[in-house]
Amino acid sequence: MNTSALNPGYLSRSLGPVHINLDRQLYSASHVLNFEKTQAHQHLSTFIQRMFSGEVVNGTEHRPAGHWALRAACNMQAYHSPVSLVVNGRDELALTRQVQQQMETFVDQVRSGRYTTPDGERYDSVLHLGIGGSDLGPRLLNDVFSKLDLGAAPALNIRFAANVDFHEMKAALASLNPKTTLVVIASKSFSTRETLHNAQHIFKWLDAAGPAYRPKALVAATCKPNKAIELGVAADRVFEFSETVGGRYSLWGPVSIGVRMVHGNPVFNELLEGAALMDGHVLQSKASQCIPTLLALSDLYNLEHGAASLMLSPYDSRLSQLVPYLQQLWMESLGKGVNNQGELLDKPACPILWGDVGTNGQHAFFQMLHQSKIASSVELIAVVQPDHDEVQSHQVLLSHALAQSEAFSVGRLNSPEELSNTATNFKSCPGHRPVQMVFLDSLTPYSLGALLCLWEHRTAALAAMQNINPFDQWGVELGKGIAEQLEHSVPPGHTPAENPVTAHLINHFLKNSAP
Numbered sequence: 465m466n467t468s469a470l471n472p473g474y475l476s477r478s479l480g481p482v483h484i485n486l487d488r489q490l491y492s493a494s495h496v497l498n499f500e501k502t503q504a505h506q507h508l509s510t511f512i513q514r515m516f517s518g519e520v521v522n523g524t525e526h527r528p529a530g531h532w533a534l535r536a537a538c539n540m541q542a543y544h545s546p547v548s549l550v551v552n553g554r555d556e557l558a559l560t561r562q563v564q565q566q567m568e569t570f571v572d573q574v575r576s577g578r579y580t581t582p583d584g585e586r587y588d589s590v591l592h593l594g595i596g597g598s599d600l601g602p603r604l605l606n607d608v609f610s611k612l613d614l615g616a617a618p619a620l621n622i623r624f625a626a627n628v629d630f631h632e633m634k635a636a637l638a639s640l641n642p643k644t645t646l647v648v649i650a651s652k653s654f655s656t657r658e659t660l661h662n663a664q665h666i667f668k669w670l671d672a673a674g675p676a677y678r679p680k681a682l683v684a685a686t687c688k689p690n691k692a693i694e695l696g697v698a699a700d701r702v703f704e705f706s707e708t709v710g711g712r713y714s715l716w717g718p719v720s721i722g723v724r725m726v727h728g729n730p731v732f733n734e735l736l737e738g739a740a741l742m743d744g745h746v747l748q749s750k751a752s753q754c755i756p757t758l759l760a761l762s763d764l765y766n767l768e769h770g771a772a773s774l775m776l777s778p779y780d781s782r783l784s785q786l787v788p789y790l791q792q793l794w795m796e797s798l799g800k801g802v803n804n805q806g807e808l809l810d811k812p813a814c815p816i817l818w819g820d821v822g823t824n825g826q827h828a829f830f831q832m833l834h835q836s837k838i839a840s841s842v843e844l845i846a847v848v849q850p851d852h853d854e855v856q857s858h859q860v861l862l863s864h865a866l867a868q869s870e871a872f873s874v875g876r877l878n879s880p881e882e883l884s885n886t887a888t889n890f891k892s893c894p895g896h897r898p899v900q901m902v903f904l905d906s907l908t909p910y911s912l913g914a915l916l917c918l919w920e921h922r923t924a925a926l927a928a929m930q931n932i933n934p935f936d937q938w939g940v941e942l943g944k945g946i947a948e949q950l951e952h953s954v955p956p957g958h959t960p961a962e963n964p965v966t967a968h969l970i971n972h973f974l975k976n977s978a979p
């Protein structure tokens with residue numbers, strides 16, 4: 465049992481608006497101190513140095529990981545030490561800074577009404593097309609920013625269409641006017657089937673309003689500028705980012721240009737400042753003081769002691785999209801079967817991340833966490849200062865978060881009389897669930913930036929400690945390849961699918977969808 469129960473706050477750490485408490489983890493305080501002598505620590509500190517020097521840390525794709533440069537471009541001072549990202553002789557940090565300035569200029573033109581529609585009107589909306597890392601980040605940012613008190617109403621509406629399921633597109637288009645909508649096509653590769661298919665649909669939608677609209681409406685965010693230009697996006701509206709930025713680490717840059725248009729450059733740059741604070745902390749801190757490292761150390765300990773699940777519950781409804789966003793970051797990064805040497809892993813490297821906002825989750829799935837045999841760690845996020853004056857509501861909310869933290873840890877021990885009576889065992893809650901709390905002073909673009917960057921470093925740290933690559937996703941490629949072949953098998957007059965079960969399923973679909 466954690467000895468810090470005798471010394472509350474021993475495993476608390478703070479950085480700017482972020483405060484964590486690990487007193488209710490199941491390891492002893494010496495576990496943290498001894499970590500610096502382990503091989504996992506050696507792997508991690510080498511990884512951090514290599515990543516911020518632009519060395520190859522993504523072995524299977526032979527690349528550095530340069531997502532941090534999207535933050536460094538806004539504030540190099542926060543890093544307190546030299547950082548660099550030169551790839552094939554090109555200074556990607558300088559390129560990032562230059563693209564950021566171009567984006568800011570364009571965003572200001574749109575928001576001020578200087579960049580107009582072919583009819584000389586203001587653009588009033590943005591349609592964002594993109595999926596996975598080119599969707600979840602901007603969607604989360606827009607959702608949170610829209611719920612914050614930022615002092616001004618959003619300048620434009622924004623709608624998102626990720627899925628090739630046309631129901632989503634239909635709903636997005638219902639409130640948009642093709643004459644006054646800017647279309648952002650966000651795709652790192654500019655070859656993702658869903659995004660390109662949706663783009664073709666949108667081209668028809670724009671063209672139906674008249675031939676002048678499409679050329680002015682298109683904006684692209686990508687690592688493949690030539691592909692965007694070939695598709696008809698004007699070169700000065702293609703915002704490029706580095707190949708070294710993984711899709712799920714890309715929300716800091718051009719893929720969020722639509723969010724910049726809606727909420728403005730200053731709000732977005734505050735997010736980057738909060739993230740840069742966390743980057744600087746990771747570069748400068750010893751493991752025992754470093755917030756993302758300590759959280760990853762808990763994750764590793766819990767994983768090694770049988771907790772294959774991590775339930776995350778933010779006690780703030782403005783963070784309702786946090787879990788879907790983090791699921792991609794976490795599970796695409798850590799859901800791996802081999803280490804950096806290609807050797808098969810003998811245990812899972814990734815706890816399943818899931819959850820929902822509190823207190824809602826308490827009335828849905830917390831029961832399983834309290835009493836079932838399924839081992840899970842629990843993380844609760846609470847925001848100290850709300851953006852409303854209903855003090856009592858906030859106190860009730862926070863007391864629920866604190867109560868759950870205590871209940872998961874302490875449980876409910878049956879009295880001796882109850883223990884001797886199986887008829888009352890249903891009340892027993894064993895406790896001893898590893899539970900940790902994360903507090904934000906208040907929810908702002910700055911604190912959100914620090915929180916999301918914390919999660920990126922925590923994810924990469926857990927990967928480094930286990931010697932796996934958090935920047936590739938070869939499993940995803942398998943499904944994409946099969947889907948490409950099956951597109952020829954689904955239409956009538958199809959080439960039959962080779963796999964007998966797939967062929968059977970296609971027949972069912974064809975029989976039942978025939979007019």
Ligand SMILES: O=P(O)(O)OC[C@H]1O[C@H](O)[C@H](O)[C@@H](O)[C@@H]1O
Nearest residue numbers: 596597598651652653656711940
């Ligand atoms: O940005 P794109 O190249 O269109 O990729 C979109 C998504 O595609 C795949 O699903 C990858 O697994 C994701 O990591 C990526 O974010």
